[in-house]
Amino acid sequence: MLNPVFANLPAHTWTQLRALLNGVPAGRNDPLDLTIGEPRHPMPAFINEVLEANSADYAKYPPIQGTPAWQQAVAAWLERRYGLTGIDPDRHVLPVAGTREGLFSIAFIAVPPRKAGQQPTVLMPNPFYQCYAAAALSAGAEPVYLPATAETGFLPDFASLGEDELARAALVYLCTPANPQGTVASQDYFDTLIGLCRRHDITLVVDECYGEIYTDAPPVGALEACRSMARRGLGDPADPYANVLSFQSLSKRSNVPGLRSGFVAGDPRLIAAYRELRSYGGAPSPLPVYAAAAAAWNDEAHVDGNRVLYRAKFDAAERILQGRFGAYRPGGGFYLWLDVGDGEAAAKALWSRAGVRVLPGAYLARPDGSGYNPGAAYIRVALVNSLEVTELALQSIRDTLETVDAR
Template structure:
């Protein structure tokens, strides 16, 4: 067996199950699950219908590169969304079965684990796939703590040059999971400078990009930042996006990677052997989803409504605020109470599930930057989220 498998930590939800072992929540309170970032808004009817109308495609093997129609729809969406003048769907877009599998596979393609000291950098706290991908590619993780006193921004200059020299891949997540931080143009500029200096590839995880609260301040994407800063070839930059959060179709497993054509050519070659072509019916439904913005605007409206209701309720009790974007509240628990104790007691006494922040981070530079926080996913409907907030307040009042 690959010895690096033994280096993988239990996934956060495995830890959560162990934390809750032996708990019997009050039978009179229905469970409210705010721990997992699974969109629960209804899937738009036109997407479901398009999927049903194209089941004949199941009789054929799909190509790894996907259909011209799908790549064209993604390219045109990128141009509309980020103001890019031209994305070549033939060489700058590759469809993938959701961003999760692609984020993992990308490291296996990009990282040369045979090089002594190979490293992969990521934010901390972070989406756990980054760490697993690094370890199984034969690299050592490098963690960039994102802290509340810095507005959860990346401090790239905190990493010594001697470490950067060994970094082959940098994951960034914008909007961030779990903090909601959106990289600004200055952060992108510094990251591009470091990439030019040290030669690493940037993997920009942008699957929350369409859940934002101000139409006049949409999150900047990695390709948009590259273009605005004169990197019109997107050198060493690849972005990852998905329909899961944007269109409420996590079960379709549909996303894409886009950017540096040179890197994508190698990633496509890897994927041809990996065997992960997208279902033809899913491709057709994805074309319909990428071509429509009305349902996305309605989705944003629902999240905005929830945050407008929930944040004022919780702010007097938990250290939290509306994030830059995304559907998570990254909430500081009352001082002196471990986040694991907070989550366990909340589950036991009020049947509300949240995720301890320490499960989403690793100790780096002497601290675990997720400790003292919980991640609250406002994915349920407004009524259920309000009920959860009321239970959270009742719990905090008892502490």
């Protein structure tokens, strides 16, 4: 017997992509893959060294709350990166084995069986990281997809929601810098959203796994925003992170998506409940992974180097695309979100004519009540490869799509 709750989950992004392109011959012998958000810059050399130096510890069960060295590294990074003070890792921080599993299982803590006398909702941007929808369903909530389109500044307009909609919501997912659009939530945006969440007893989960990949100014973080609000008398100064959790990852920051290492930080009440749940069913990282992760959070040089590489690729995108397909330089992240008219047609043409694999935006979004899919006009292009491969692919995208009328 299968749980019918998941019956209406559409095929996952990658399943849809395979259905579109597999069986279609690629337009070049060595295809260029710009679909997956998997960093391909070199992994810092010290990661392997630390893993090897600690390998005897694979023989031990690791603690759910991380090791003291890991906790100290994360607390120091939070204070350095966001100007926070007084971070107590035991109260404010928990490791996750990559943010995906954390973003998924946090819904079990945040979603009660009923809210305002009804089945709760989970609000999320549209398009969005697909994990959020499955998490909402798993926790027994109804996922509600809020347009994050050019018209809304590529972030959901939470302030436009009615009181009833907010009363029913148990959990909000926000991604900043956003995947796929790269938009960064401002302090003002956080002021409004955090205020709404506190007024309506909603847990705000902020997915900040792209927060270290930016061009100019470091994106404001959710906990940094909470601190700023507390300083301005917004909220309870004794409980500055109330209702708010920030998810952070080493995958993009340190080019170690295979290490599966991140953390969640914020509201001590939520962290305590989540820690208890994780003690029953969580997957703590192996001790050598905690050691490597601590080394990564303690080091900024490799992250600076990473940003230099992404910057060069966004420079190349500006030079090559010259604003075609609405190309813009995002506030953060490593994607181009290109308005090509019909994302599926463009992805197919790019694959069959140029051997360039990109992701149709529709596969990251859900149609609204009228059947309109806010990602349908777009392709997502991941700038994860070398500068040379990226330049080659961008030239092919420009040349191929100029001859294809996907509108």
